[in-house]
Amino acid sequence: MLPHSLMSKNCNIPSIKTSCSSCSLRELCLPVGLTAQEVGTLDHLVNQRHKIRRGEHLHRAGLDFHSLHVVRTGFFKTYVLQEDGREQVTGFHMPGEVLGLDAISADTHTCNAVALEDSEVCELPFAKLEGIGRTIPSLMHHFHKIMSREIVRERGMLLLGGMKAGERLVAFLLNLSHRFARRGYSPLDFNLRMTREEIGSYLGLKLETISRAFSRLQEDGLINVNNKRIRLNDIDHLRRQYGSSSCE
Amino acid sequence: MLPHSLMSKNCNIPSIKTSCSSCSLRELCLPVGLTAQEVGTLDHLVNQRHKIRRGEHLHRAGLDFHSLHVVRTGFFKTYVLQEDGREQVTGFHMPGEVLGLDAISADTHTCNAVALEDSEVCELPFAKLEGIGRTIPSLMHHFHKIMSREIVRERGMLLLGGMKAGERLVAFLLNLSHRFARRGYSPLDFNLRMTREEIGSYLGLKLETISRAFSRLQEDGLINVNNKRIRLNDIDHLRRQYGSSSCE
DNA sequence: GCTCTAGTTTGATTTAAATCAAAACAAGAT
């Protein structure tokens, strides 16, 4: 199974029945029109998986730093350490999503990735991807789309600048919901893997503010909060009231 | 046939002496070891320039929507229009920088780009770039680096989340300064092309807050402000006090 | 069961930025 993210939008393969909803490279590539042989080349690339235990860092796992990593199972957060020691969370990543797109331009510092639960990733040496992409233009094109989408995703964070705390949190929840749905998980009832503090860091708010925003949304009946378990009671209302979240 | 020498990260081409500091595709490619013929192929691509007058939009200029555009002269801002009609500024772009990396994943909405002064861009049809990249791997790799750097740039905006108004403004000024320097303009004394409101939108602040932050920095002797003209008096102090800005 | 720790919730207070408002300023057009 492979990165959903490596899939073009219309090859959404609605019915992936594997326990975890990430799709295989094979599934990824067939719709693009690859030959069986070509697909074979790719399969061999991604067949071995690396286990990363909860709390472990990705780049400490002995993997090549200049590789992309596709999350197969589990959940990651990425962050940068600032000069003053504070940790700025830059993203959360679920199965099917790609880590390491920022490391290609090696001259700039990159994020650290840490597993928020026991996870598995597969490694995609970047040089190899470029090589294969040369012989399979559609795959290369697809990869460009993934990178572009990452740019759009990051850009979406700018929209938070104009929002109040509650709106930011809703945008965050809607975004998670959307991504869970895309991967085949329940979009209305899910477990947060990260702490209030990590959410706050990501959204530019303090943990107490996150907590209060959760409570407020529950008072209003829009969501149910039980520690890390979240249920969205009225997603339409959430969407209407707080604008469409940036979709991944 | 082709020298496979990967473009080293120091492809920074320190000495670009053309009047405007944008680097031509030729200058961009020669250090990679392209043959004259290959460079010729590229040159023909970018030789015609499109003029965009102050206030005009890029995509309204009759250019192909699925092209990248390289700013040759002038200055652009990009923004997205939100449902409620508010305009969120997503970036500012000076000569040598690439517009349209977000449009590759066409399924997601993209930014609008508008010229903040009379400008020129050259067009780079994306399909063509992919085609050429297939025969010139080092060029493709370089393009990947550019995309990756854009991701890092956008990510840098997340760091603003933890900053106060004054710090955000300094980070912004240092970032501009760094980019001006890179393009051969004066890094300590420059004209802002955008309004206080546009800066505010970009940084997640109101225009009055931007104005006050400018005044404060001037009181402290760190900068001189005269309407749109800015002089950085003590860039080291700025850097120390406010942390290193995200470098492009 | 208990203890210990990390995480969460809630309250009281302070502070930074938004908001409301008005004046000063600059650039163009006439």
Add this chain to the structure above:
DNA sequence: ATCTTGTTTTGATTTAAATCAAACTAGAGC
């Protein structure tokens, strides 16, 4: 020059979020 119009500055006030602080969970390990 004057009259626009749009931008910037500064002030007074309000408000949202940060901060400080304490109580309350939930889990992990014993």
